[in-house]
Amino acid sequence: MGLIKLRDPFLTTKLDAIIGWARKNSLWPMPMGISCCAIEMMSVTDPKYDIARFGSEVFRFSPRQSDLMIVAGTVTYKMSHVVRKIYDQMPDPKWVIAMGACTSTGGMYRVYSVVQGIDLFIPVDVYVAGCPPRPENLLQGLMAIQKKIERGEKPGQKDKIFIQQNIPSDERKDSRKT
Amino acid sequence: MKEKILEKLNLNFKNAIREVQEFRGELTLLVKKEEIVNICRFLRDDSELKFDFLRDICGVDSYQPGDRFEVVYNLYSLVNKFRLRLKIHLDENEPHVKTVSDVWPAANFAEREAYDMYGIIFDGHPDLRRIYMPEEFEYYPLRKDFPLMGIPGSLSLPRK
Numbered sequence: 231m232g233l234i235k236l237r238d239p240f241l242t243t244k245l246d247a248i249i250g251w252a253r254k255n256s257l258w259p260m261p262m263g264i265s266c267c268a269i270e271m272m273s274v275t276d277p278k279y280d281i282a283r284f285g286s287e288v289f290r291f292s293p294r295q296s297d298l299m300i301v302a303g304t305v306t307y308k309m310s311h312v313v314r315k316i317y318d319q320m321p322d323p324k325w326v327i328a329m330g331a332c333t334s335t336g337g338m339y340r341v342y343s344v345v346q347g348i349d350l351f352i353p354v355d356v357y358v359a360g361c362p363p364r365p366e367n368l369l370q371g372l373m374a375i376q377k378k379i380e381r382g383e384k385p386g387q388k389d390k391i392f393i394q395q396n397i398p399s400d401e402r403k404d405s406r407k408t
Numbered sequence: 409m410k411e412k413i414l415e416k417l418n419l420n421f422k423n424a425i426r427e428v429q430e431f432r433g434e435l436t437l438l439v440k441k442e443e444i445v446n447i448c449r450f451l452r453d454d455s456e457l458k459f460d461f462l463r464d465i466c467g468v469d470s471y472q473p474g475d476r477f478e479v480v481y482n483l484y485s486l487v488n489k490f491r492l493r494l495k496i497h498l499d500e501n502e503p504h505v506k507t508v509s510d511v512w513p514a515a516n517f518a519e520r521e522a523y524d525m526y527g528i529i530f531d532g533h534p535d536l537r538r539i540y541m542p543e544e545f546e547y548y549p550l551r552k553d554f555p556l557m558g559i560p561g562s563l564s565l566p567r568k
Contacts, residue, residue, distance in 0.1 A: 307563040308542055314566035342549055342558025343541075351566045 246382055253297075253323075254379040255285040257372065260296035260320060262313060264303030267330040267362040271302045279365040284372055293319040298375065300368070304332040305345045317352050325378075325385045327371050328354045331361040353386030360395045367393055409490045410435050413457060421447055434491060441496040441505050444481075448511045451483060451492070459483040459492060462508070465518035467526035471552040476500035477528055481508070498528060507533040525550035 259281075263271055274281045281287055290296040293316045305313055317326070328348055331337030334357045336346035348354060355378065358371040374391045413435065417425055424447060427438035439447055451459040461484040468478035475497035483492045498505060507530040509515040519530040520539040527548035530536060538545065547554055547562060 307565065308540075311564075311566050341556060342554070342563070345565065351568050353568075 250379050250382055254376040256288075257284070257286045257298045257325070257375065257379075258288045258290050258296040259286055260293050260299045260316065261289045261291070262299050262301045262303075262316065264301070264305060264309060264313075265332070267302035267333070270362040270365055271300055271329065271368065274365045274368050279369060281369065281372065284369065284376065286372060293317075294321065296320055297323065298325045298327065298372075300327045300329055301333045301348055302329040302362075304337070304339055305348050306343050307345055308343075310345050310348070310351055313348065314351055323385050325355045325375050326352055327368070327375065328357045329368060329371070330358065330363055334359070337361060354390065355385055355387075356391045356393060358393045363393070363395065367395060409488060413451075413492065416454060416457065417447065417450075420450060434493065436493040436495060438495045438497070441498060444494065444496050445506045445508055445511065447494065448481065448483075448508045452511055457485060458487045459485045461486050462512035462514045462518070463491075465508075465515055465522055467522035467528050467550070469526055469550065469552050474499065477503050477526060479505060479522060479528060503528045504531055505529075506531050509533055524548070527551065 261268065261271060273279060275287060275289060286298070293299075297320065299317055299320065301313060317324070326348075328334045332339055332344070333348050334354075336344050338361070340346070345351070356371040356374050358367050360367055363371075371391070371393045374393060378385075378391075410430070414425075414428065417437070421439075421443055424440045424443040425437050426440065429436040429438070448459075451457050463482040463484050464480075465482070466480045468480060470476060470478060477498040477500065479496050479498065481494040483494065484490070485492070496505060503526070505528065507515065507519060509519060509530070510532075516533070516535065517539060519533055520536060522528050523530060523533075523536055524538045524540050525548060537543065541549065542563065545562060547559060549558070
C-alpha cells in the first residue's frame, strides 16, 4: 500500500510528555516525618495501601535523591529552619505535600511555638486534610501531584490543591456498628 | 513510711518543713528554699528512705505578688516504692535556688527545662542553657503573663 513495513513497533511523542510521564511515575519522597502523621505516612508504604503502585515506594532519607517532600507533622519554629534546609538541599524540580492539619495550618497547636502553616516558609503544592489524614488521602494527594506533573506544571505555583478528608463508605458503616 | 520521713526530717532539719499536705495517699512537703539541697541529699543518702530516683522537677507560676514561683521536686524511692513531693516557693524578683544536679544527675535537664519555661535560675548548675526554645529567645513562655500566641518577631522563620 505504499507504506514501509517497520520491523519493530515504535511510538512518537513529545519529549516533555515522556519526561513528565517518567517523572510522575517515579516520585521519590523525602519522608519529613516530624510527628504522629508520620505513622500514617509509614502505613502508606505498607502492603495494604502500597504507595509502590504509584512508583513512589523509594523513601529516601537523603534530600539529594528525592523530589517530593512529605511534611508529616507539627512544625515548630525551631524545626522550621531544618525543614527549609532540607527543602533547599533537594534537587529541582521538587514538590511538597503538607500532610495533616498541623502542617497545613498549625492545627490544634495554636500556640507560640508552632508555625501556623508551613506555607509561611516553603511553597506547598498539595494540602492533605485530616488529623491524621487517612492513608488513602495521602495517596490522593500524591495522585494530585502526579496530575500536576503530567500537565507540565511547575512546582510551588499558586493554584493549591486541597485534599479533603473522606472515609470509605464501607468503613463508615463499620464504625456505626461499634 | 510517711511518719518515718516526717520524723527523720524534723529531727535533722528543724523548722525547714513549713507545710505538710496529704492528698490521696501522696505526701507533699513545702520546705524552705535554703535547705532544699541538704534535704534532698539527706533523703537520697538515708539508709532507710533511699529516695534514689528523681522523677521530675517542674516550675509553677502561681501569678501572685510575693512568692510567685514554685519549684516542685518529684522523688521516688525504688526500694520502698514510695513517692514524695517537695515544694519550694520563690520570690518574683529573685527566682534563684541552688541546683540539685549534684545530688541527682537527672536534675540537669529538668532544671534546664524549668529555667527555659519560667526563668527560674538554678545557682551552681553546670550548664544552665535553654533546652526547648532557641538560644536567642528572650522570654519565658510558660509564665502567665506571656501571651499564648507569643510575641511577634521573637522567633525567626526561614526566608521564603
